[in-house]
Amino acid sequence: MVVCIIALVVFAILGIFSARYRKLAKEAFDCTFKKLTFKPCDTGLDTRIKAGITTKLMRWPKAAKFMHKNFNTITSILFIVMIISMTWSGYEAGKGVYNYAKFGNCNGPDSSAFCIFNIANAEKPRMGALYCNATDCTCITPEINCTIKGGNYTPCSGATCSCPK
Amino acid sequence: MALSVEKLRQDFPILQKKLSGKPLIYFDNACMTLKPALVVAAMNEYYENFPACVGRSAHKLSKLATEKYVEAREKVAKFIGAKPSEVIFTRNTTEGINLIANCLDFKAGDIVLTTDKEHNSNLLPWQQLKEKGILHKICHSKADGTFDLENFKKNLDKNVKLVSMVHTSNIDGTTIPAESIIELAHKNGSLALLDAAQSVPHKKIDVKKLDVDFLAFSGHKMCGPTGMGILYGKFDLLKKLKPFMVGGDTVKSTTYETAEFLLPPEKFEAGLQNYAGAIGLGAAAEYLQKIGLENIEKHEIELNKFITEEISKIPGLRILGPQNPELRGGIISFTINSLDIHYVAQLLDNMANIAVRSGQHCVHSWFNAHKIPGSVRVSLYFYNTKEEARIFIDTLKKICELR
Numbered sequence: 224m225v226v227c228i229i230a231l232v233v234f235a236i237l238g239i240f241s242a243r244y245r246k247l248a249k250e251a252f253d254c255t256f257k258k259l260t261f262k263p264c265d266t267g268l269d270t271r272i273k274a275g276i277t278t279k280l281m282r283w284p285k286a287a288k289f290m291h292k293n294f295n296t297i298t299s300i301l302f303i304v305m306i307i308s309m310t311w312s313g314y315e316a317g318k319g320v321y322n323y324a325k326f327g328n329c330n331g332p333d334s335s336a337f338c339i340f341n342i343a344n345a346e347k348p349r350m351g352a353l354y355c356n357a358t359d360c361t362c363i364t365p366e367i368n369c370t371i372k373g374g375n376y377t378p379c380s381g382a383t384c385s386c387p388k
Numbered sequence: 389m390a391l392s393v394e395k396l397r398q399d400f401p402i403l404q405k406k407l408s409g410k411p412l413i414y415f416d417n418a419c420m421t422l423k424p425a426l427v428v429a430a431m432n433e434y435y436e437n438f439p440a441c442v443g444r445s446a447h448k449l450s451k452l453a454t455e456k457y458v459e460a461r462e463k464v465a466k467f468i469g470a471k472p473s474e475v476i477f478t479r480n481t482t483e484g485i486n487l488i489a490n491c492l493d494f495k496a497g498d499i500v501l502t503t504d505k506e507h508n509s510n511l512l513p514w515q516q517l518k519e520k521g522i523l524h525k526i527c528h529s530k531a532d533g534t535f536d537l538e539n540f541k542k543n544l545d546k547n548v549k550l551v552s553m554v555h556t557s558n559i560d561g562t563t564i565p566a567e568s569i570i571e572l573a574h575k576n577g578s579l580a581l582l583d584a585a586q587s588v589p590h591k592k593i594d595v596k597k598l599d600v601d602f603l604a605f606s607g608h609k610m611c612g613p614t615g616m617g618i619l620y621g622k623f624d625l626l627k628k629l630k631p632f633m634v635g636g637d638t639v640k641s642t643t644y645e646t647a648e649f650l651l652p653p654e655k656f657e658a659g660l661q662n663y664a665g666a667i668g669l670g671a672a673a674e675y676l677q678k679i680g681l682e683n684i685e686k687h688e689i690e691l692n693k694f695i696t697e698e699i700s701k702i703p704g705l706r707i708l709g710p711q712n713p714e715l716r717g718g719i720i721s722f723t724i725n726s727l728d729i730h731y732v733a734q735l736l737d738n739m740a741n742i743a744v745r746s747g748q749h750c751v752h753s754w755f756n757a758h759k760i761p762g763s764v765r766v767s768l769y770f771y772n773t774k775e776e777a778r779i780f781i782d783t784l785k786k787i788c789e790l791r
Contacts, residue, residue, distance in 0.1 A: 267730055267734075270728060270730045270731050270734055271734055273731060274731055274734035274738055275734075275738065277735065277790065278735060278738035278739055281739060281786065284786075284789065287790060288789070288790050291790040291791075
């Protein structure tokens with residue numbers, strides 16, 4: 224069960240980037256769902272994961288043996304760490320949203336530290352492609368052939384721009 | 389004559405390839421064998437050169453297709469010592485057994501006697517007949533997994549209409565004494581059907597010598613294509629059977645009310661058939677005959693002896709069935725204490741590309757009755773080598789060291 228939950232989280236994240244992992248994520252979901260509804264998980268996913276990890280460690284027999292013998296303990300520890308980490312991340316993110324809503328800065332009042340929510344208004348020069356679409360953008364490396372078209376900045380690959388507030 | 393294994397391996401394109409940089413070690417032959425290039429070529433020839441209907445049209449392509457199809461039936465008939473008219477093309481062993489279950493004139497109270505190690509394909513058809521009042525009795529094996537002839541005699545009463553038994557078990561490779569069983573069955577007035585899926589590809593079978601009434605086997609376990617099988621039946625018996633699947637190409641003529649059926653085997657082969665598959669199976673039968681079934685059997689037993697001797701030394705490893713490898717043909721089914729069977733199979737595949745089967749091998753009934761969750765099954769064929777066996781043994785030993 225624990226392996227399936229970990230697999231579900233890991234494969235779901237990897238599945239965003241690669242279709243290969245989406246199938247595995249679905250399998251992990253099926254397995255987790257079955258376990259949660261007190262049905263046996265017959266996909267064999269947990270066995271394949273354990274065998275896959277053990278095979279990689281076979282070059283170091285002691286490590287492979289350790290993994291084989293303590294697989295359930297290791298996955299349980301990983302599961303607890305994952306839950307703690309997710310809880311902590313959730314708490315910190317929530318705190319940031321609250322601070323941003325209340326003080327306009329996710330780090331709380333009187334803080335000038337970096338905040339992801341007001342990144343577009345940051346004063347520091349940034350790579351052009353993402354943030355420089357204001358009409359008053361100035362290319363600081365004009366030789367890279369940055370263009371200003373119709374008042375909107377059209378970024379060129381590799382161009383560095385400064386974006387005055 | 390000893391087998392020239394290395395030469396024969398050249399016939400199998402997949403054995404020339406590498407998977408993840410390692411050669412394939414294919415030990416799952418009881419499930420499906422690899423296909424030699426000539427079988428694939430024979431099938432391709434049909435699709436490329438004469439992809440026409442058999443026995444229906446008068447044009448050149450149809451004539452050629454008919455010729456090849458007839459030839460294929462003759463090759464398969466020769467392979468088992470039968471007449472072509474006694475060879476029915478089916479999809480697989482399962483279909484062959486189901487054909488008998490549905491066509492034989494069973495009456496309420498008739499008994500079908502099987503062993504306790506039947507594949508689901510020779511169990512479920514008889515379970516289904518229970519609704520019609522036909523009983524299914526099981527003849528239990530001895531403790532070592534071998535056939536109990538005395539127990540069989542006890543079970544054989546006048547109500548036994550059919551003795552339907554697995555010739556070679558796909559769990560442990562044991563072969564039943566078919567000749568004695570058939571003789572006793574006939575003396576009792578019963579018919580005999582053999583599920584020969586695991587015996588026909590591995591040993592010389594002569595249906596006339598066996599005097600068996602019906603015999604079913606599959607093409608995919610004997611280097612042939614998937615979806616092709618054979619049901620052999622004595623011509624006179626087949627003639628009496630009423631086909632359960634009827635349609636195109638099974639009749640001479642019809643009126644709106646009646647039908648005049650063709651003789652066997654045509655009356656059982658309804659609709660357009662798998663011509664390419666039949667041609668491929670014919671090529672496979674001919675190929676195996678050239679190699680020699682006696683040579684194949686001998687080679688498998690030799691490898692089995694070698695593997696059995698080595699893996700028997702592993703503590704906690706238990707081989708299912710008789711411990712004597714000569715009684716197990718090319719099959720070694722085993723469990724290992726403290727190691728999950730599927731995990732072992734997965735590790736063998738991951739570590740050395742060794743393909744084995746793990747589970748209950750479609751014989752759930754036997755495993756459930758013996759409270760064994762399943763086994764790892766190594767099943768050999770003529771293209772397997774001693775070197776492959778050595779790699780398997782070494783890999784298995786490494787896996788067992790994990791405990």
